[in-house]
Amino acid sequence: MSVDAPETQAAPQAPRERPAGIGLFGWLRWGWRQLTSMRTALVLLFLVALGTVPGSFLPQRGLAPEKVTAFFQQHKTLAPWLDRLSLFDVFAAPWFAAIYILLFVSLAGCVLPRAKHHFVQLRSRPPKAPRNLGRLPESASYETDAAPDEVLAEARAILKDRRFRVDAHDDAVAAEKGYLRETGNLVFHLALLVLLFAVGSGAAFGYKGNVLVTEGEGFSNTVASYDAFKGGRSFTASKLPPFTVWLDSFSASYLPSGPNRGQPTNFSAKVRYQNGLSSPVRSYDLKVNHPLNVDGARVYLLGHGYAPRFTVRDGKGQVAFQGAVPFLPTNEATYASEGVIKVPDAQPDQLGFIGLFWPTAVPNQQGKVVSAFPAAWNPQVALFAFKGDLGLSNGAPQSVYKLETGKLKPILMGNKVKPLAAGQTLQLPGGAGSVTFDGYRQYVTLQVNHDPGRVPALAAGIVAILGIVTSFLVRRRRVWVRAKAAEGGRTVVQVGGLTLGGATPDFEAIVERLKKAAPEQPRSTAPDESPNMDEE
Amino acid sequence: MVDPHLAHLSNQLMLGAVLLYVVAMVGYAADISFGRRRVAAVPEEAKVLVGAGGPEAVEDAQETETETEDEDERRRVDWGRFAILLNVLAWGVHGAEIVTRGMAADRVPWGNMYEFVSAITFAAVTVYLVMLWRYKTNWLGPFLMVAVVIALGIATIWLYDDPGPLRPALHSYWIAIHVTAAVTATGTFTVAGVSTILYLLRARRTAPKPGGLLERVPDAETLDRLAHRTMMFGFPIWTFAIIAGAIWADSAWGRYWGWDPKETWSFITWVVYAGYLHARATAGWRGRKAAIISLIAFACLLFNFFGINYLVSGMHSYA
Numbered sequence: 001m002s003v004d005a006p007e008t009q010a011a012p013q014a015p016r017e018r019p020a021g022i023g024l025f026g027w028l029r030w031g032w033r034q035l036t037s038m039r040t041a042l043v044l045l046f047l048v049a050l051g052t053v054p055g056s057f058l059p060q061r062g063l064a065p066e067k068v069t070a071f072f073q074q075h076k077t078l079a080p081w082l083d084r085l086s087l088f089d090v091f092a093a094p095w096f097a098a099i100y101i102l103l104f105v106s107l108a109g110c111v112l113p114r115a116k117h118h119f120v121q122l123r124s125r126p127p128k129a130p131r132n133l134g135r136l137p138e139s140a141s142y143e144t145d146a147a148p149d150e151v152l153a154e155a156r157a158i159l160k161d162r163r164f165r166v167d168a169h170d171d172a173v174a175a176e177k178g179y180l181r182e183t184g185n186l187v188f189h190l191a192l193l194v195l196l197f198a199v200g201s202g203a204a205f206g207y208k209g210n211v212l213v214t215e216g217e218g219f220s221n222t223v224a225s226y227d228a229f230k231g232g233r234s235f236t237a238s239k240l241p242p243f244t245v246w247l248d249s250f251s252a253s254y255l256p257s258g259p260n261r262g263q264p265t266n267f268s269a270k271v272r273y274q275n276g277l278s279s280p281v282r283s284y285d286l287k288v289n290h291p292l293n294v295d296g297a298r299v300y301l302l303g304h305g306y307a308p309r310f311t312v313r314d315g316k317g318q319v320a321f322q323g324a325v326p327f328l329p330t331n332e333a334t335y336a337s338e339g340v341i342k343v344p345d346a347q348p349d350q351l352g353f354i355g356l357f358w359p360t361a362v363p364n365q366q367g368k369v370v371s372a373f374p375a376a377w378n379p380q381v382a383l384f385a386f387k388g389d390l391g392l393s394n395g396a397p398q399s400v401y402k403l404e405t406g407k408l409k410p411i412l413m414g415n416k417v418k419p420l421a422a423g424q425t426l427q428l429p430g431g432a433g434s435v436t437f438d439g440y441r442q443y444v445t446l447q448v449n450h451d452p453g454r455v456p457a458l459a460a461g462i463v464a465i466l467g468i469v470t471s472f473l474v475r476r477r478r479v480w481v482r483a484k485a486a487e488g489g490r491t492v493v494q495v496g497g498l499t500l501g502g503a504t505p506d507f508e509a510i511v512e513r514l515k516k517a518a519p520e521q522p523r524s525t526a527p528d529e530s531p532n533m534d535e536e
Numbered sequence: 537m538v539d540p541h542l543a544h545l546s547n548q549l550m551l552g553a554v555l556l557y558v559v560a561m562v563g564y565a566a567d568i569s570f571g572r573r574r575v576a577a578v579p580e581e582a583k584v585l586v587g588a589g590g591p592e593a594v595e596d597a598q599e600t601e602t603e604t605e606d607e608d609e610r611r612r613v614d615w616g617r618f619a620i621l622l623n624v625l626a627w628g629v630h631g632a633e634i635v636t637r638g639m640a641a642d643r644v645p646w647g648n649m650y651e652f653v654s655a656i657t658f659a660a661v662t663v664y665l666v667m668l669w670r671y672k673t674n675w676l677g678p679f680l681m682v683a684v685v686i687a688l689g690i691a692t693i694w695l696y697d698d699p700g701p702l703r704p705a706l707h708s709y710w711i712a713i714h715v716t717a718a719v720t721a722t723g724t725f726t727v728a729g730v731s732t733i734l735y736l737l738r739a740r741r742t743a744p745k746p747g748g749l750l751e752r753v754p755d756a757e758t759l760d761r762l763a764h765r766t767m768m769f770g771f772p773i774w775t776f777a778i779i780a781g782a783i784w785a786d787s788a789w790g791r792y793w794g795w796d797p798k799e800t801w802s803f804i805t806w807v808v809y810a811g812y813l814h815a816r817a818t819a820g821w822r823g824r825k826a827a828i829i830s831l832i833a834f835a836c837l838l839f840n841f842f843g844i845n846y847l848v849s850g851m852h853s854y855a
């Protein structure tokens with residue numbers, strides 16, 4: 001592929017020497033050439049790969065913020081330094097953006113000129129036969145009794161038949177095919193540009209919200225009803241479609257026995273939803289791999305948990321709280337969970353509880369209660385009780401999963417805390433009130449998102465694959481046939497072949513067919529070396 | 537839900553496949569050592585026979601052949617045939633292992649590390665057998681068998697898991713599409729990796745030591761081209777595997793790309809393989825440097841497979 005390879009490998013090579021005294025414009029041009037060179041592309045590809053590595057080893061805020069917090073607690077001096085380098089937000093880091101933007105600028109700067117060049121090529125004619133066909137990587141030569149014109153006509157027919165683009169010059173036929181290779185390669189690279197653009201704009205215009213919904217409750221698609229909500233840079237809250245989703249029931253099944261006992265086998269949430277007030281209410285069976293499509297958004301089932309139900313009576317005997325309180329699983333295998341109950345309406349003192357919930361409570365060897373199975377076969381709770389001031393009145397936001405114990409006095413702690421089965425009531429010491437464990441509900445955590453870039457991104461991905469497969473399957477080939485009259489009424493036929501990027505697999509077949517059409521006659525002088533190129 | 541008889545049968549078939557691969561490996565090795573004496577006597581001829589060159593160049597060497605060399609030649613061919621036969625047999629048993637495993641658990645037979653390794657080695661052997669059939673790459677056999685036997689050994693001893701149902705996130709027909717593509721690409725890259733290592737070894741000297749392990753291996757250029765072609769086959773499949781994974785993640789986790797460690801390393805692997813393909817087209821990077829890049833890419837692939845599952849926790853940790 002030494003012969004005129006530069007023509008198809010249009011990728012500009014980096015000029016080695018720096019420009020001397022050519023002014024700003026010259027430097028800019030030099031810089032642009034550098035940036036769009038294959039070598040720079042290679043380096044940038046490696047930098048992108050290298051840049052993502054810390055993202056897979058260090059906890060990332062976007063993925064697991066709680067792990068980042070834990071990391072900060074464990075590595076008090078190191079963490080702030082890593083944070084300064086954005087190593088907990090690698091994929092949103094300025095330096096990471098710099099690398100990939102450079103790569104894609106390089107890509108555009110490389111591919112767009114190549115596309116233009118290729119466009120011209122697509123409509124060009126095959127290049128004329130080189131003077132000496134014997135010097136090509138593949139060549140053959142023989143003598144025949146057929147006339148030169150006949151040989152060339154035959155050659156044209158054969159090559160056309162093989163779908164070459166064929167041109168006849170005075171004593172030679174020039175043929176070329178395989179333009180699709182470069183087309184495929186360009187389509188692949190352009191599709192990557194489109195893909196990046198789609199991903200970027202999807203993130204900018206989309207949104208994502210997470211919400212916890214307990215059985216029997218629902219939520220509507222407004223920013224306020226989400227527990228966590230993130231809109232892209234160009235997202236506007238007024239664009240949220242007004243739908244509502246209710247959770248009727250949730251069920252999970254687990255392997256009841258065997259070595260993988262407790263492994264979940266199925267999750268399913270029965271939901272109803274409504275696209276705005278005027279639409280009918282429909283129901284849907286929401287499962288892990290079956291998101292609900294509603295009004296351009298998608299609702300996903302991400303997780304689940306238990307929400308034990310309580311009735312709290314205060315020191316005056318009034319019902320101060322009644323309802324289900326979502327507990328967060330602390331153990332994914334057994335669904336042992338933890339939660340907090342805040343009773344600001346209790347009198348004379350506000351009441352607060354930290355609760356443990358075991359879906360299948362059993363005593364372990366030490367006599368402590370643990371959960372043996374994630375399904376609720378024997379649900380029990382234990383409550384640590386506090387009274388005093390919950391600290392809600394100062395207006396500072398509080399997590400519903402944390403009790404601010406600063407102004408609270410523990411009234412039931414340690415060994416005095418006994419597990420309660422459903423229906424049992426705990427009397428608080430000192431006449432502070434009582435708590436009844438009424439049973440449990442389940443809750444699901446849902447994610448709602450809208451990403452307008454996902455379908456274009458998918459399309460670009462598919463086009464990229466088609467492009468690269470095409471470019472790998474097709475080869476760019478050139479074949480020339482020259483026929484010249486020699487002495488004795490004979491014709492010398494010379495065939496030369498060139499495949500950009502390898503030998504032409506069908507070169508020999510073409511020569512064979514030619515020889516059949518214009519039969520070979522043994523000649524006086526020794527033949528050129530025979531073609532012996534490829535093992536294909 | 538799990539059929540214990542089929543599960544047992546599958547385990548037995550796995551043992552059988554490993555044993556047959558070992559025998560095939562021995563067969564290939566015997567093939568190499570039986571060729572040795574003759575090769576030492578007539579090195580040029582051996583190079584041609586072994587290499588990918590056509591028969592035409594053999595002719596002048598053949599004149600010097602003696603009776604005993606003919607004899608040796610026949611025996612060599614027999615060992616070679618024996619090795620291939622056993623290799624195909626082992627492959628068949630291996631395939632049956634995978635099928636029975638799937639039937640035992642009543643699902644696609646790739647849901648845990650043991651099954652992944654089994655499927656990947658199966659894909660690698662399949663790719664090798666196709667190459668054997670198309671391009672007569674017997675020389676690759678012994679080296680690939682070593683890799684396959686080691687991988688299956690690790691799988692049976694350390695990674696074994698009884699067949700069981702899949703966790704809910706895996707309940708999707710995308711598992712069949714995504715994992716099949718990933719497994720096929722990984723098997724293909726494994727074959728390419730073995731070829732690349734051979735290329736690097738072979739490229740160090742112009743002529744291999746007579747009687748050495750490498751003397752059956754074709755010249756560096758052929759090896760390089762073969763490895764390149766294999767990777768050109770694997771790369772689009774890997775690309776497809778990543779996209780299929782993104783589609784699946786979109787329906788299972790609510791986002792098509794989230795830089796989960798597994799996704800990150802699939803991306804890294806993809807980019808480094810793209811780097812290899814680029815290096816092959818960049819002046820000053822062809823040959824050795826490109827080969828080393830492709831081995832780095834392969835190392836990323838392996839790390840993604842083993843390292844990420846065991847070292848880093850993410851949504852993809854099935855270990």
Ligand code: HEM
Binds near residue numbers: 103
């Ligand atoms: C997003 C980053 C990129 C990726 C993933 C990528 C991927 C690829 C792949 C897989 C190939 C192999 C196709 C083949 O061998 O025929 C390729 C070829 C090529 N790429 Fe890129 N590329 C990227 C960026 C670039 C850039 C920035 C340039 C320009 C400087 C470039 C120029 C080329 C050229 C000229 C070829 C053809 C090589 C040949 O003829 O074999 N690519 N690219």
